[in-house]
Amino acid sequence: xxxxxxxxxxxxxxxxxxxxxxxxxxxxxxxxxxxxxxxxxxxxxxxxxxxxxxxxxxxxxxxxxxxxxxxxxxxxxxxxxxxxxxxxxxxxxxxxxxxxxxxxxxxxxxxxxxxxxxxxxxxxxxxxxxxxxxxxxxxxxxxxxxxxxxxxxxxxxxxxxxxxxxxxxxxxxxxxxxxxxxxxxxxxxxxxxxxxxxxxxxxxxxx
Amino acid sequence: xxxxxxxxxxxxxxxxxxxxxxxxxxxxxxxxxxxxxxxxxxxxxxxxxxxxxxxxxxxxxxxxxxxxxxxxxxxxxxxxxxxxxxxxxxxxxxxxxxxxxxxxxxxxxxxxxxxxxxxxxxxxxxxxxxxxxxxxxxxxxxxxxxxxxxxxxxxxxxxxxxxxxxxxxxxxxxxxxxxxxxxxxxxxxxxxxxxxxxxxxxxxxxx
Numbered sequence: 001x002x003x004x005x006x007x008x009x010x011x012x013x014x015x016x017x018x019x020x021x022x023x024x025x026x027x028x029x030x031x032x033x034x035x036x037x038x039x040x041x042x043x044x045x046x047x048x049x050x051x052x053x054x055x056x057x058x059x060x061x062x063x064x065x066x067x068x069x070x071x072x073x074x075x076x077x078x079x080x081x082x083x084x085x086x087x088x089x090x091x092x093x094x095x096x097x098x099x100x101x102x103x104x105x106x107x108x109x110x111x112x113x114x115x116x117x118x119x120x121x122x123x124x125x126x127x128x129x130x131x132x133x134x135x136x137x138x139x140x141x142x143x144x145x146x147x148x149x150x151x152x153x154x155x156x157x158x159x160x161x162x163x164x165x166x167x168x169x170x171x172x173x174x175x176x177x178x179x180x181x182x183x184x185x186x187x188x189x190x191x192x193x194x195x196x197x198x199x200x201x202x203x204x205x206x207x
Numbered sequence: 208x209x210x211x212x213x214x215x216x217x218x219x220x221x222x223x224x225x226x227x228x229x230x231x232x233x234x235x236x237x238x239x240x241x242x243x244x245x246x247x248x249x250x251x252x253x254x255x256x257x258x259x260x261x262x263x264x265x266x267x268x269x270x271x272x273x274x275x276x277x278x279x280x281x282x283x284x285x286x287x288x289x290x291x292x293x294x295x296x297x298x299x300x301x302x303x304x305x306x307x308x309x310x311x312x313x314x315x316x317x318x319x320x321x322x323x324x325x326x327x328x329x330x331x332x333x334x335x336x337x338x339x340x341x342x343x344x345x346x347x348x349x350x351x352x353x354x355x356x357x358x359x360x361x362x363x364x365x366x367x368x369x370x371x372x373x374x375x376x377x378x379x380x381x382x383x384x385x386x387x388x389x390x391x392x393x394x395x396x397x398x399x400x401x402x403x404x405x406x407x408x409x410x411x412x413x414x
Contacts, residue, residue, distance in 0.1 A: 124399070126409055127409075128408070128409065129408065129409055130409065130410065159409055159410060160410075162399055162402075162406055162409075163399060163406070165399050166398065166399060167394065167397040167398060167399060168397060168399050168402050168405065168406070169397055170405070179393070180394075180397050182390070183389070183390040183391075183392075183393035183394045183397075184390075184393075184394040184397060185390075186386070186387060186390035186391075186394070187374065187387075187390045187391040187393070187394035187395070188394070190374040190375060190376055190387050190390075190391060191373070191374060192331070192369055192370060192372050192373060192374060192375050195369075195375050198375065198377070199369055199370070199375070201335070201336065202333055202334075202335065202336055202337065202366055202369075203337065203366060
């Protein structure tokens with residue numbers, strides 16, 4: 001018997017370099033019913049990017065209309081740059097189909113999603129320590145020392161937001177981090193606060 | 208890296224006949240760090256019962272002194288009958304050793320434990336429906352129809368208390384119920400609210 005029918009929205013944040021993407025991908029490869037949220041953006045598609053898979057590509061006009069209609073769980077606009085947002089319809093459609101949805105997003109976005117969607121489960125993925133975060137950033141070898149310093153300063157601010165999350169996962173060994181994510185999903189499905197239908201069906205078939 | 212060092216107190220309730228004991232035993236057999244709480248009682252030991260394993264056997268005087276000293280997480284006394292209680296020291300000792308402790312107890316006891324020990328995780332184990340509970344009670348074949356009716360009436364009251372629990376587990380297939388318990392343990396270890404030490408150690412090793 002399935003304990004809970006509707007899917008769960010997992011909001012995943014964490015500093016650059018802690019391996020959020022690796023954990024999310026591994027989780028999805030092991031669970032076909034877990035889907036990644038697809039963002040909307042006003043930026044132009046890059047070669048190979050597919051509408052509805054990598055992004056929903058919108059004109060600025062379309063995007064603003066969606067904002068006005070309350071169609072985003074959260075969105076952001078860097079001044080003079082592009083808009084990015086999480087369309088509510090995609091998430092809700094997937095959840096209604098019984099899929100769990102992963103939304104990888106920064107701490108500010110996560111706080112907005114929690115407000116718009118109080119049932120969301122907020123997970124913060126981190127390395128065991130700030131010094132480990134720093135060496136992972138350096139280890140990626142993709143950025144200048146200045147960029148690394150900036151990312152590290154951001155990481156330091158992000159980590160301060162952990163108390164606003166429901167769960168914190170230390171990504172030391174990827175398989176263990178994935179197993180923790182799976183456990184959180186399974187446990188959340190057993191939460192009494194999510195089991196209204198189940199509670200009714202238990203009592204209903206009584207005398 | 209272990210996410211959380213101190214053990215968890217799992218309070219497990221559920222109607223007679225839903226297989227709480229089977230689930231708990233299977234869970235312990237698969238996880239050597241999970242221990243069953245040992246109750247104290249004023250009743251006489253039965254043949255084969257071992258002090259400190261099955262019960263802590265106490266005189267009424269000793270038991271009352273323990274009550275006065277606040278040594279119980281909860282206790283009960285059926286008028287004209289014996290005292291039963293959950294000694295706090297045993298639970299706390301096991302938790303401090305990093306063991307998780309299972310406390311199988313009725314709904315009234317569970318509510319008292321939650322008050323005395325707010326960190327406890329309350330799990331309600333049930334069958335999928337009241338009619339299933341009834342047929343399991345009958346299927347046990349150990350009780351008269353009158354006893355079964357009484358147990359069923361009790362079950363009906365117990366199920367109403369589920370909203371006071373953290374988690375509800377439907378025990379349809381024992382292995383799945385055990386897996387849900389294990390997931391809850393793993394997830395609770397990742398709870399931000401239980402991870403004070405971890406949060407400090409992440410930030411501490413910073414700049």
